Amino acid sequence: MVRFLIPSVAVLLFLVEPEFAMFSPIEVKGQIFYLVPRFLILYLIFISIYYSRQRAVMYGLFFGVLYDVFYIDIIGLYSVLFPLICFIAGSIVKVIHQHLVVTTTISVVLVAILEFILYQFFYLIDFTTIPLSEFLRSRLLPTIIANALFLMILGWAFKYLINARVLQRAREVS
Amino acid sequence: MPHFFFNKKLILLLVGMVFLVALISFSLRERTNATLPEQIIKDTVGVAQSIVAKPANYITGVFNSIDSLLNTYEENKRLKARLDEFAAVQAEASDLKSDIKKFQELTDKSESLKAYDPIHATVIARNPDQWEQKIILDKGSSHGVEKNMAVMTAKGLVGKVVSVTPFTSEVELLYTDKSNYRVSAMVQGDNQAYGLIEGYDKERNELIMKRIDSSLTIKKGQQVVSSGLGGIFPKNVPIGEITEVSTDDFGLTKMAYVKPAADFSILDYVVIAKRSATVIDGFDSNKSVDNTSNKDLTHSQKGKEEAE
Numbered sequence: 001m002v003r004f005l006i007p008s009v010a011v012l013l014f015l016v017e018p019e020f021a022m023f024s025p026i027e028v029k030g031q032i033f034y035l036v037p038r039f040l041i042l043y044l045i046f047i048s049i050y051y052s053r054q055r056a057v058m059y060g061l062f063f064g065v066l067y068d069v070f071y072i073d074i075i076g077l078y079s080v081l082f083p084l085i086c087f088i089a090g091s092i093v094k095v096i097h098q099h100l101v102v103t104t105t106i107s108v109v110l111v112a113i114l115e116f117i118l119y120q121f122f123y124l125i126d127f128t129t130i131p132l133s134e135f136l137r138s139r140l141l142p143t144i145i146a147n148a149l150f151l152m153i154l155g156w157a158f159k160y161l162i163n164a165r166v167l168q169r170a171r172e173v174s
Numbered sequence: 175m176p177h178f179f180f181n182k183k184l185i186l187l188l189v190g191m192v193f194l195v196a197l198i199s200f201s202l203r204e205r206t207n208a209t210l211p212e213q214i215i216k217d218t219v220g221v222a223q224s225i226v227a228k229p230a231n232y233i234t235g236v237f238n239s240i241d242s243l244l245n246t247y248e249e250n251k252r253l254k255a256r257l258d259e260f261a262a263v264q265a266e267a268s269d270l271k272s273d274i275k276k277f278q279e280l281t282d283k284s285e286s287l288k289a290y291d292p293i294h295a296t297v298i299a300r301n302p303d304q305w306e307q308k309i310i311l312d313k314g315s316s317h318g319v320e321k322n323m324a325v326m327t328a329k330g331l332v333g334k335v336v337s338v339t340p341f342t343s344e345v346e347l348l349y350t351d352k353s354n355y356r357v358s359a360m361v362q363g364d365n366q367a368y369g370l371i372e373g374y375d376k377e378r379n380e381l382i383m384k385r386i387d388s389s390l391t392i393k394k395g396q397q398v399v400s401s402g403l404g405g406i407f408p409k410n411v412p413i414g415e416i417t418e419v420s421t422d423d424f425g426l427t428k429m430a431y432v433k434p435a436a437d438f439s440i441l442d443y444v445v446i447a448k449r450s451a452t453v454i455d456g457f458d459s460n461k462s463v464d465n466t467s468n469k470d471l472t473h474s475q476k477g478k479e480e481a482e
Contacts, residue, residue: 119305
């Protein structure tokens with residue numbers, strides 16, 4: 001049961017993300033803020049940290065391809081970035097402590113890096129012309145805040161679920 | 175990581191990089207149609223997405239109704255004030271309608287650029303990373319949607335279809351940076367001024383209408399609608415209201431800032447307009463028609479100068 005729960009949560013988050021994106025951009029006092037939901041990659045980072053790096057990279061590749069084809073029509077962007085982020089997360093975790101607060105911080109920082117790389121890429125291919133300061137103010141900061149909030153609310157649930165799976169696998173092996 | 179530099183892995187990495195760059199540049203090309211595997215993925219994800227979108231749309235609907243409930247009092251006041259004008263306007267409208275009918279019978283022209291078949295569609299997703307302003311609809315080519323069709327809400331134009339698969343279609347919103355995205359538009363008034371909606375101003379968050387004849391006077395507050403002369407969009411779809419008029423970079427034509435009529439923040443149901451009149455490839459499509467014509471213009475100007 002738990003075995004199938006992990007991929008199905010990933011699929012659910014993949015499908016829920018664009019629904020949350022419909023609330024964005026929000027306008028506060030004449031300023032436009034873009035909130036980019038990054039639920040799926042946060043979840044994959046958690047899998048990479050608490051479960052298995054290899055598995056997370058596989059999921060990252062699969063959902064990255066779906067993301068590329070369905071949303072942005074540039075194949076090879078997310079399908080590289082998602083596995084790469086998962087790989088980095090899985091590698092970092094070997095040298096640090098696996099406390100929930102630490103992993104949450106790492107996940108949010110990695111999402112910020114992802115956003116920044118994407119900004120540089122889209123700037124390079126002329127899809128956007130906004131200057132760096134504007135990007136930091138209207139996109140990166142609100143996105144970080146929104147995703148940190150999301151992780152604070154649901155991070156423990158991810159950890160709980162993944163730990164259940166790890167325990168189950170340990171039992172199967174023994 | 176010393177093992178990283180083993181020959182086999184290095185070669186694999188290099189091949190991977192080359193493959194990646196090739197893939198990205200392939201997909202960045204201006205493609206007319208999605209490839210078959212892409213279409214299959216899009217349709218499968220689209221179907222799953224539309225299932226998830228139903229409860230999500232319901233929830234946003236509830237929030238919207240709560241929101242409008244809170245505004246009821248204010249709105250009611252305003253509406254009451256306008257109700258008195260309404261009767262007079264309606265009488266005039268019906269009068270004009272019958273006039274138009276008579277004239278049409280006289281001139282024997284029944285087909286109008288204004289007529290279109292609406293295809294109602296639900297927004298199933300919005301591009302989550304929001305670098306491109308795209309939404310995805312649950313109607314595709316099997317429902318009669320074609321590329322470059324106009325997409326609108328009850329309030330006004332929101333964008334146009336950029337790609338279709340059998341069961342989904344992708345819409346690029348008017349708020350876009352793409353240089354080859356343009357909509358043929360017209361300023362309503364005594365003398366109709368034609369122009370093109372091209373791009374938007376990020377700081378003002380308004381659309382820019384360019385190439386308006388400088389001899390025509392246009393004022394702040396005038397309504398901008400689609401002209402139907404672009405070949406694909408129907409006529410008279412409201413786009414927005416002029417907020418400022420100025421001359422363009424070269425001082426040859428006028429340009430105007432247009433505040434869009436439609437609300438882009440929460441789009442849930444939209445209408446795809448299938449024009450009844452014959453569709454031709456013109457300004458509304460993404461072809462770089464006027465880049466070439468611009469070039470011709472500069473060439474001919476140069477020629478003139480040389481002749482002088």
